[in-house]
Amino acid sequence: MLLQPTYDPLQADVPAVHPFSPAVGAKRNLGRNCADPYEPDVDADLRAKERDTREHPDADYMSKMQQGHLSTSMRAELVLWMDAFARHLGGLPEGTLCRAVVYLDRVLSVRPVPAHDEALQLVAAAAVSLGAKYEQSASGRRLDAQVVEAFLGTTVHAVEEMEGELVMDLSCVMDGPTAYTFVEHFTRFFEREDEFLVRSLALRLVNLTLAFFGFVGRILPSAVAASALFLARQILGVQLSNDLEEVTGYKAVDLMGCICSLVELLPRKKL
Structure with missing residues (x-):
């Protein structure tokens, strides 16, 4: 799910990105391929939800709520742990890790958590489980007891109890x-194979941002997604059937801070 970092975890607070801007991406043309009359409503609903302040983690929660006990490197290691935990559970819906990390940051914005592995990993595991349940609400699947024991040294019941606490911390606002x-x-x-490759790379770029605290609470999810798509298209040299500025509502020049931060996260070629 998550690309392995090529950075020193102690520098995980490096990327600087643009702050929230209600002007960027507010207007857009859905493009010639849109035949569904409900598409504008779907897009407007997504844009409105991402601007709901209840959905935003506090960019300063480490110094405020966690009072400096949690560092950016500790958070980065925790996100990598979540990735490993999710992969060992296996078969989780796509998008689980991204949603789980959002839940984690929101919870840490409102709940002080002791800065030791047991407490942090229990919260993180509950966030992964909640993320999976949201992304695949029809699934009645429970956590694997053996994986939970191996990663946490506790029971599925303990994780599920923590899930209930997290739902309250999130004020039941989870969508x-x-x-x-x-x-x-x-x-x-997207219809062509090369366009699917752009999407796949963009999703990997999005996952690569998850361990870096510099992206938390400082940029809208739509801007991160648009930046990843602009960069993926450039890397692969693909001419898309629809203009990205038209599709995303963002101009590349407005996203340069985020795009440059994404470039900094790319693996470096060994000389």
Whole structure:
């Protein structure tokens, strides 16, 4: 799910990105391929939800709520742990990790958590489970007891109890779109194989941002998604059937801060 980092975890607070801007992406043309009369409403609903302040983690929660006990490197390691936990559970819906990390940051914005592995990993595991349940609400699947024991040294019941606490911490507001949601939304009319490759790379770029605290609470999910798509198209050299500025509502020049931060996260070629 998550690209392995090529950075020193102690520098996980490096990327600087643009702050929230209600002007960017507010107007857009859905493009010639839109035949569904409800498409504008779907897009407007996603845009409105991502601007709901209840969905936003606090960009300063480490110094405020966590009072400096949690560092950016500790958070980065926790996100990588979540990735490993999700992969060992297996068969989780696409988008689970992205949503789980959003839940984690929102919870840490309102709940002080002791800065030790047991407490943090229990919250993180509950966030992964909640993210999976939201992304695939029809599934009645429970956590694998052996995986939970191996990763946490506790029971499925303990994780499920923590899930209930997290739902309350999140004020039951859990359906906000993530950057993953927006990549899927922006690419819903892709048809060619090379366009699917752009989408796949963009999703990997989105996942690469998850471990870096510099993206938390500082940029809208739609802007992260749009930046990933602009960069993926450039890397692969693909001419898309629809203009990305038209599809996303963003101009590349407005996203340069985020795009440059994404470039910094790319693996470096060894000389």
